[in-house]
Amino acid sequence: DGGITQSPKYLFRKEGQNVTLSCEQNLNHDAMYWYRQDPGQGLRLIYYSQIVNDFQKGDIAEGYSVSREKKESFPLTVTSAQKNPTAFYLCASSTYGTGSYEQFFGPGTRLTVL
Amino acid sequence: KNQVEQSPQSLIILEGKNCTLQCNYTVSPFSNLRWYKQDTGRGPVSLTIMTFSENTKSNGRYTATLDADTKQSSLHITASQLSDSASYICVVTTSGTYKYIFGTGTRLKVLA
Numbered sequence: 001d002g003g004i005t006q007s008p009k010y011l012f013r014k015e016g017q018n019v020t021l022s023c024e025q026n027l028n029h030d031a032m033y034w035y036r037q038d039p040g041q042g043l044r045l046i047y048y049s050q051i052v053n054d055f056q057k058g059d060i061a062e063g064y065s066v067s068r069e070k071k072e073s074f075p076l077t078v079t080s081a082q083k084n085p086t087a088f089y090l091c092a093s094s095t096y097g098t099g100s101y102e103q104f105f106g107p108g109t110r111l112t113v114l
Numbered sequence: 115k116n117q118v119e120q121s122p123q124s125l126i127i128l129e130g131k132n133c134t135l136q137c138n139y140t141v142s143p144f145s146n147l148r149w150y151k152q153d154t155g156r157g158p159v160s161l162t163i164m165t166f167s168e169n170t171k172s173n174g175r176y177t178a179t180l181d182a183d184t185k186q187s188s189l190h191i192t193a194s195q196l197s198d199s200a201s202y203i204c205v206v207t208t209s210g211t212y213k214y215i216f217g218t219g220t221r222l223k224v225l226a
Contacts, residue, residue, distance in 0.1 A: 004157075033214075042118070042203070042216035090157055101207055102148070103214060105157030 003027070006091050006106035013078070013085065013113050021076045021109045023091035031096040032074035033103065036060060037088040046089075049074055050096050078111065086113045116141045118206050118217035126223045131194055135220045137187040137204035145209035149178050149189045152201045152219070161189070161202075194224045 004025040013019045025032065031050050035043040045058030049068040063082025068074055074093075078085045088110050092103040118139045127133050139147070146165045150158035162171040162178040164187070171178050175192045191198055204217040 006157075040123075040218065042218045045214075088155075092157075096212065101145070101212055101214075102160055102163065103205075105150075105159070107157050108155065110155070 004091060004093055004104050004106040006089075006109050008109060009107065011109055011111045013111060015113060016080045018077055018079050019111065021078070021089055021091075021111070023074045023076065023106060024072055025074075025093040025104075025106075026072060027093055027104060028071070029093035029095055029104070030071070031094045032068070033092040033094075034058075034064070034066065034074070034076045035090045035092065037090055037108075043090065046076065085111055087111060116206075116208065116213070116215045118204055118215050120202075120204050120217040120220050122220060123218070124221040124223070126225060127194055129194060129196060129224050129226050132190065132192050133194060133222065134191075135189045135202050135204075135222070137189070137217055139185050139187070139204070139206045139215070139217075141185075141206040141208060141215050143209045144182065144185075145207040145212070147178075147180055147187050148205045148207070149176070149187075150203040150205060152203055154200070158203055191222075194222075196224050196226060198222060199224045 007022045033048040034046040047066040049055035065077045090108050091106040094103045121136045148163045149161045152158040164180040177190045180187045201219040201221045203219045206215045
């Protein structure tokens with residue numbers, strides 16, 4: 001069953017803690033992305049990766065970190081430096097450089113800071 | 115500045131009625147335009163994609179149009195159903211750099 005999964009679905013964090021959001025895909029896509037979604041705003045790009053062991057900052061990378069050690073996995077760490085981390089986080093993947101570049105999205109993780 | 119604007123911000127209609135959502139963009143260079151449907155608390159799912167040369171694309175009760183000259187797109191929903199209640203997001207992809215520019219979405223609510 002092909003697709004992109006995210007876990008956990010809900011995550012609660014105390015102030016000052018780092019948390020890691022998981023994103024896995026079995027679509028054999030080269031590119032993976034992390035977005036943040038806030039009410040009334042469009043999706044904002046945090047980080048993206050076009051190939052393994054390489055990633056680029058998006059528009060709002062401050063306070064976040066990522067790794068891309070495997071093609072299938074692109075975890076996002078929300079650090080204590082992120083001042084307002086409560087949001088809905090979406091991971092996506094796509095082929096890169098070919099075709100229609102459709103992004104396939106995971107189901108999302110809702111992060112709440114207590 | 116690359117930008118995608120959607121209107122209206124929200125819309126309420128009765129079940130069975132039709133509606134049209136708008137998307138205006140100032141994105142260059144243009145590659146394609148996609149409409150996504152996002153149910154509350156879920157990830158977006160692609161409905162249609164159109165390239166520069168296409169001006170209409172249908173997916174069941176969803177019909178998207180594209181006017182590349184005026185840089186406008188619309189999504190028409192026919193005979194709405196309760197399950198159409200969702201946010202609809204317009205996304206324009208640039209060519210070359212493959213950037214995705216997201217609109218803020220239109221929140222549609224269909225009432226019985």
